[in-house]
Amino acid sequence: MKKILLFSLFSLLFLLSACGEKEDTDSKRVITANVSSEGGKQLINMMAKGGFEPNETVAKSGVDSIIRVETRGTFDCSSSLVIPFLDYKTNLPPTGVTDIDLPSQEKGSTLFGSCSMGMYNFEIKFI
Amino acid sequence: MYKKYTFHISGMHCGSCVLITEGELSEINNVKSAKAKMNEGIVEIEADFGERTDKEILDELNMALDEYGYTLSLEKNVVPKKWKDLFYAFPLAIVFMILFIVLQKMGIVNLVNAEKITLPTVFLLGIIASLSSCMAVVGGLVLSMSATFAKEGDKFKPQILFHLGRLLSFFLLGGLIGVIGDFFILGRTSYFVLGLISGLIMLILGLNLLDVFHFAKRIQFTLPKFISLNLLKIRELNHSLVPFLIGAITFFLPCGFTQSMQIYSLSIGGFVSGASIMFVFALGTLPILSLMSFSSVGLKSEKVKSIFFKTTGLVVIFFALLNILSGMTAYGILPPLFNL
Numbered sequence: 001m002k003k004i005l006l007f008s009l010f011s012l013l014f015l016l017s018a019c020g021e022k023e024d025t026d027s028k029r030v031i032t033a034n035v036s037s038e039g040g041k042q043l044i045n046m047m048a049k050g051g052f053e054p055n056e057t058v059a060k061s062g063v064d065s066i067i068r069v070e071t072r073g074t075f076d077c078s079s080s081l082v083i084p085f086l087d088y089k090t091n092l093p094p095t096g097v098t099d100i101d102l103p104s105q106e107k108g109s110t111l112f113g114s115c116s117m118g119m120y121n122f123e124i125k126f127i
Numbered sequence: 128m129y130k131k132y133t134f135h136i137s138g139m140h141c142g143s144c145v146l147i148t149e150g151e152l153s154e155i156n157n158v159k160s161a162k163a164k165m166n167e168g169i170v171e172i173e174a175d176f177g178e179r180t181d182k183e184i185l186d187e188l189n190m191a192l193d194e195y196g197y198t199l200s201l202e203k204n205v206v207p208k209k210w211k212d213l214f215y216a217f218p219l220a221i222v223f224m225i226l227f228i229v230l231q232k233m234g235i236v237n238l239v240n241a242e243k244i245t246l247p248t249v250f251l252l253g254i255i256a257s258l259s260s261c262m263a264v265v266g267g268l269v270l271s272m273s274a275t276f277a278k279e280g281d282k283f284k285p286q287i288l289f290h291l292g293r294l295l296s297f298f299l300l301g302g303l304i305g306v307i308g309d310f311f312i313l314g315r316t317s318y319f320v321l322g323l324i325s326g327l328i329m330l331i332l333g334l335n336l337l338d339v340f341h342f343a344k345r346i347q348f349t350l351p352k353f354i355s356l357n358l359l360k361i362r363e364l365n366h367s368l369v370p371f372l373i374g375a376i377t378f379f380l381p382c383g384f385t386q387s388m389q390i391y392s393l394s395i396g397g398f399v400s401g402a403s404i405m406f407v408f409a410l411g412t413l414p415i416l417s418l419m420s421f422s423s424v425g426l427k428s429e430k431v432k433s434i435f436f437k438t439t440g441l442v443v444i445f446f447a448l449l450n451i452l453s454g455m456t457a458y459g460i461l462p463p464l465f466n467l
Contacts, residue, residue: 049236079386091387116315116386116457119263
């Protein structure tokens, strides 16, 4: 009985660590590679298929941005994208590119988006 | 000479049970009146049984209630809480959850790379949907409902009706989406509310299946009392119309794949194509969902059954919490907590 309990506790810890993939990103203060500029705006590239890639983006604050989401044969939840704080919801095409306008964000703020079920998500930190 | 008898009753858990019990008992010869008190778990009967012993009276009364699963007794029937079975159910549930998470981490949703959508692709998408995060929403609901009915001894009919309701509503509503457009595609708030409601239902049913907490016991799949016009039809309706309607409602539950298919049906247009896309998609989800519905059928021994229902309860609670928390994330109430 004790063995079973120990096994369960161990597995539970494993589960929690698998789901909560929060890393300490304070050390990462560098603009990530998926951020570039286009026509005077900051361009944040992202891929949506079975989740959002990259999961965490670090971008510049204080400038207007475009989030460009690419889909390639995407039928899962990540095709229905929501950004709660912008009150934004869209259904991405199965294959294609969708631009989302993003007004300038405050320094130190974090914007997160997710699929409509909330099981896939991404974060953009503004520095 | 009418005498008053008081018996303990077990197996009663809903408003309509009171009506059924009272109705059945007062139809017995010699019984003048019957009053059931659910909260106290007793039945008071005024009857003239002459010189018969308590045991003989009980046997006759129990015969009338047998088909509903209620039992009268002189002593209060204390159901032993089978905490011990949780020791087995807990690791089993964890193994299931790990399998589920590993399946997601392996990227099962990336298996389809179709540029063009054909009906076979839609079928495949249905299968994948039922194994992906949609399993947490629809699968969780199927599992909790099927196990709850199975526990009451109904292993086939409600489950089959659930799937029929699901297939039929996907066909009809899919067709309607093709004709009248996005009327049936819900907004962010509606998805949030529906997801929250189904999550809470799952949570309660999951706790019920564990069979160790009593507070959740009273909440069951039942129609409101005011619809209950015909006493004998109540149980039948609860076990047929309710699962059928729940199956039909799954069209609106937040599941990414379902939404994609709805959007696709919308973009194609026309009743026939919308109906066939949504129907084939639901058909694709059927194998896995049926597996979850009928997994309790082969179980014989009481011990195995108890462990099975407790395991199911734990898995359902896990899915329910996952749904509620991620629903709150999608609505912006909570920051992202996990990523499947």
